[in-house]
Amino acid sequence: MPSIKLQISDGEIFEVDVEIAKQSVTIMIMLEDLGMDDEGDDDPVPLPNVSAAILKKVAEWYTHHKDDPPPPEDDESKEKQTDDIPVWDQEFLKVDQGTPFELILAANYLDIKDLLNVTCKTVVNMIKGKTPEEIHKTFNIKINFTE
Amino acid sequence: MAESLPLEMLTYILSFLPLSDQKEASLVSRAWYCAAQNALRESLGLRGISCISLTNLDGSLASHKVLQSVAYHLGPHLQSLCLGGGSPTEASFVALILGCPTLRILDLSGCNSLFTSGMLLAQPETAQSVRQALSGLRELSLAGLRDLADLSFNRLSSCAPSLERLSLAYCHLTFELSLVRGSIGSQDASPSQFSFHNLLRFVKERAGRLHALDLSGTGLPPEALQALGQVAGLHLQELSLHNCRDLSTEAVATLCRQQPGLTSLDLSGCSELTDGALLAVSRGLRHLRHLGLGKLQRLTDVGCTALGALRELQSLNMAECCLVSGRELAQTLGSVHGSPPHLTSLSLAYCSSLKSHLELEHRASDLKDPCPEPQGPSLLMLQALQELDLTACSKLTDASLAKVLQFPQLRQLSLSLLPALTDMGLVAVARGCPSLERLALSHCSHLSDEGWAQAASSWPRLQHLNLSSCSQLTEQTLDAIRQACRQLRVLDVAMCPGINMAAVRHFQAQLPQVSCIQSRFVGGADLTLTL
Numbered sequence: 001m002p003s004i005k006l007q008i009s010d011g012e013i014f015e016v017d018v019e020i021a022k023q024s025v026t027i028m029i030m031l032e033d034l035g036m037d038d039e040g041d042d043d044p045v046p047l048p049n050v051s052a053a054i055l056k057k058v059a060e061w062y063t064h065h066k067d068d069p070p071p072p073e074d075d076e077s078k079e080k081q082t083d084d085i086p087v088w089d090q091e092f093l094k095v096d097q098g099t100p101f102e103l104i105l106a107a108n109y110l111d112i113k114d115l116l117n118v119t120c121k122t123v124v125n126m127i128k129g130k131t132p133e134e135i136h137k138t139f140n141i142k143i144n145f146t147e
Numbered sequence: 148m149a150e151s152l153p154l155e156m157l158t159y160i161l162s163f164l165p166l167s168d169q170k171e172a173s174l175v176s177r178a179w180y181c182a183a184q185n186a187l188r189e190s191l192g193l194r195g196i197s198c199i200s201l202t203n204l205d206g207s208l209a210s211h212k213v214l215q216s217v218a219y220h221l222g223p224h225l226q227s228l229c230l231g232g233g234s235p236t237e238a239s240f241v242a243l244i245l246g247c248p249t250l251r252i253l254d255l256s257g258c259n260s261l262f263t264s265g266m267l268l269a270q271p272e273t274a275q276s277v278r279q280a281l282s283g284l285r286e287l288s289l290a291g292l293r294d295l296a297d298l299s300f301n302r303l304s305s306c307a308p309s310l311e312r313l314s315l316a317y318c319h320l321t322f323e324l325s326l327v328r329g330s331i332g333s334q335d336a337s338p339s340q341f342s343f344h345n346l347l348r349f350v351k352e353r354a355g356r357l358h359a360l361d362l363s364g365t366g367l368p369p370e371a372l373q374a375l376g377q378v379a380g381l382h383l384q385e386l387s388l389h390n391c392r393d394l395s396t397e398a399v400a401t402l403c404r405q406q407p408g409l410t411s412l413d414l415s416g417c418s419e420l421t422d423g424a425l426l427a428v429s430r431g432l433r434h435l436r437h438l439g440l441g442k443l444q445r446l447t448d449v450g451c452t453a454l455g456a457l458r459e460l461q462s463l464n465m466a467e468c469c470l471v472s473g474r475e476l477a478q479t480l481g482s483v484h485g486s487p488p489h490l491t492s493l494s495l496a497y498c499s500s501l502k503s504h505l506e507l508e509h510r511a512s513d514l515k516d517p518c519p520e521p522q523g524p525s526l527l528m529l530q531a532l533q534e535l536d537l538t539a540c541s542k543l544t545d546a547s548l549a550k551v552l553q554f555p556q557l558r559q560l561s562l563s564l565l566p567a568l569t570d571m572g573l574v575a576v577a578r579g580c581p582s583l584e585r586l587a588l589s590h591c592s593h594l595s596d597e598g599w600a601q602a603a604s605s606w607p608r609l610q611h612l613n614l615s616s617c618s619q620l621t622e623q624t625l626d627a628i629r630q631a632c633r634q635l636r637v638l639d640v641a642m643c644p645g646i647n648m649a650a651v652r653h654f655q656a657q658l659p660q661v662s663c664i665q666s667r668f669v670g671g672a673d674l675t676l677t678l
Binding site: 108121135142 | 151152156159160161163164165168171172174175176179
């Protein structure tokens, strides 16, 4: 399968399947802008905002989900649900405190809507039902109302 | 780590939370507070809150803060805003409006405080910004503003270029008759008076868009109505002239010629009008859907003869037309081929001449026929009727009511102040009108528990019931109603001597969803005044 090279924040170069890479709207746009085709030149696509660990996680997530059917159109007027996270994703996202946020940032930057929604919902489920003090503890946030 | 999230991401995350969790989240840190506010703003917009009514505003700081919050949270999606009856300050009003770019309906009735100084929108920059905000405004109510003047009206109306509906009900219009008849003239806009001359100029300017006008209670004289009706390019659809007591029959006839496209006309309380007015309306306004003729005490049966020509009529209000006996009305409304099929709302309240025999009832050839097949003109033809008001039509007999009131879609019925109504009539009405949701039977002193025992089960959809002053009813009726009318919300048993407070409390305990029970002076209460 053809693959493309992605150069991440610390300069390291990753090779990823084109199909997986193209799930990211950002990468897809970059590929089109840079005039690369499926075969790929050897020039890597720069992704300075993404670290190695996160990119690995993203790729892992997409390998699992690449055969998923496309999601239905977002109904803006409905209440957003958070109880529909698939079991595999729940296990996948049982990680240390910082990773869900990094995944959120990466999913947002790479514009992968499904991953973004799943990670956001996971974080939301960590917030639901908590008092502000409990939220402080969970996410290790400094209290800074005086600033 | 959570701190490094940009505001939009945090807002997106928090927008998944239900409202109570958003509140907790807003207390976590300053960044989370801002994100929660944004998320709230978005979700309020998505929830489609597009109409808001804020009464009792004043110049206090609390009111100002309320207006600020409304502008911030709801402003972007707000379509309809009612400040009626309050006294907001000019500054807070302008601040609010500037936050509502999608406003289509604005109700400032009674907000006299905005017009007292006469300086509202006097600053050109302010006016310019407000004009941008109100560019989509379609409907404006300036009813009941005693300080409204030409200048302030002009400034406000020029900020609403797309206006289609305007109410100036009960505003103090001044009429200079010579100018009405003559040319536009060079009279300047007055800072202290609201002149008809200025209004006419406005209507001429906006003739292409304006289609609904409310000039109730302005004392409009016939010449002014004529001047309005003949404005070039004006095609009114709705016109309300409620309580314009100076209007003459000729003026109405002229109006019908000038504005044949009217779909809604309210002439209630224009006490000078005679039968000729109604005849002119019936023949000239073919598309009329809503007609108000309340309190026209000179109308007789003659005026009603042409009503059948109004084929699109949906609602007719002839309350207090006490000379109408109903003969022609039944003829024209009830005849098989001539009846307006769409009539859903009919009010004949206080039509004290309304007679029953041979007028409202069908001519049954034989008593053997159980199904009321109408043989002649009859109100029974009005099968689409949903609202009917026969309050105080004291000449109607019990038998005729029983026969006539067979309307399967009727939702609202008033038979208050009909002393002739007995249990037999009540039961017949119940069987004939099973879809009733609102029923008024106040002062029906012949109704008893036996009648209700049979009738209640026919009204499972009843929500509002008025039984005040029904002197024979006791708690047995309350029991019957409690068992049959499970959707009841409002009950009035005031001044029923046979029902006591204990029964009322028992009833309320059994049907907790009844939100309002009127029980003033129920059984045993001492009605003698002690001075």
